[in-house]
Amino acid sequence: MVLVNENYLKLSENFFFTEIEQRINAFNLIHPNTHVIRLGLGDVCLPLPDEIVSAMENAAKEMGKIETFRGYGPETGYRFLIDKIIKHDYNSRGISLEANEVFVSDGSKADLGNIGHIFGRDNIIAITDPVYPVYENAAIMGGRSGYLTKDNIWSNIVYIPCTEENNFTPDLPTEKVDIIYLCFPNNPTGVALDKTELKKWVDYAIENQTIIIYDGAYCSYITQKDVPRSIYEIKGAKKVAIEIRSFSKTAGFTGLRCSYTIVPRELMGYTLMGEKVDINKLWRRRATTYYNGTSYIIQRGAEASYSLKGKKQLQKNIDYYMKNAAIIRKELLELGFHVYGGINSPHIWIKTPKNTPSWKFFQQLLYESHIVCTPGAGFGQFGEGYFRFSGFNTRENTIEAMERMQVWRNRI
Secondary structure (H helix, E strand, O other): OOOOOHHHHHOOOOOHHHHHHHHHHHHHHHOOOOOOEEOOOOOOOOOOOHHHHHHHHHHHHHOOOOOOOOOOOOOOOOHHHHHHHHHHHHHHHOOOOOHHHEEEEOOHHHHHHHHHHHOOOOOOEEEEEOOOHHHHHHHHHOOOOOOEOOOOOEOOEEEEEOOHHHOOOOOOOOOOOOEEEEEOOOOOOOOOOOHHHHHHHHHHHHHHOOEEEEEOOOHHHOOOOOOOOOHHHOOOHHHOEEEEEEOHHHHOOOOOOOEEEEOOOOOEEEOOOOOEEEHHHHHHHHHHHHOOOOOHHHHHHHHHOOOHHHHHHHHHHHHHHHHHHHHHHHHHHHOOOOEEEOOOOOEEEEEOHHHOOHHHHHHHHHHHHOEEOEEHHHHOHHHOOEEEEEOOOOHHHHHHHHHHHHHHHHHO
16 A cells, blocks of 8 residues: 555645636636636746847857767756856855855746755744745645644644734744745745845854755846845854755746755754754755756756846846836736835835625636736635736736726726
8 A cells, every 4th residue: 555645645636836726727618719818827928038049049059069069967057057056146235155056947936846855744834824835735745734723724834924013024033943045035925125124034044053044036027126136145044054056036937947956065954863064065966966957058058047137138037027026016006005125126015995705806807807816815814805906917917007007996
């Protein structure tokens, strides 16, 4: 008899975003000719910059010649990309890194889930709430969640509320935790932490021998000067933090898959006997065992994003999405919504009118205005009563969606 990992049975049948897709598909089946505007999901819409396309075309041609063909590459990434990451994303901000501290992979979502494999099951996990669902799902799959309480939360996960009362800025845990997932600029709220706030978390982690898993997927959208783009801008962070970044939103790689994880050599874990263990070595061992490396062609494309021309082209795309976010933020504020985010992030977090449950509001917008939002309830108990819009659509669709919102608001 084959036994299954019963932790998977604790999960809902559908992943949150799969549920959204199913509801949209059901609507489209009934209304096949309706123009639905999707402002909910975090996929980009602009094509890849020419600089990146050209680099991948050249790399593909190399693969077609015997003298330049490449088979398996280094599991942790080619040096040509790692060196660019260190120079442009870290050295430029006064942060020093060694090449063996950078791990290139095929998507930050996978790393955010897989990072738990190198940590013991008895660690207490803390996540902010609302939160990107992958963090909680990974804890459940890894057997760290405990049981589901009557309040519909997991007994062994510490939830850190982010609400209107604290301006969606999390307070430090009141109890000792071992691993903390932080995402800033935040998905879904769009709120960012300044250096003073982030320093509190680093100091807490140092004092309590805690490790922070820092999701920096939206760091390129930061506009305010006092908001750090990397947790390593905070003194001491290398001792307590793993940083995970993605090319998906920064360079439009949602369909290509490329990311990287930083595991500093200063970062230590412990055995049950209290012996120090190099976390970098553990992650390297896992990577070289389970992974054969991100495609050479894709890594050449990622490298091109750091060229002078590539940077200009990417910044133009980022500015485009942030302009969309500004349009959404401005229009919804004028319509009387409570609006957060959209300043250092393309995500805008909005309170539903009249405390409407967020899934009900999702259905209302879809069926009455043909607009897709992301219901806040899918991000945790404190996401209920909110919804997320994102700037990842065309300018024309964004403007039309706001015009539809005006019409809808005038009807209620």
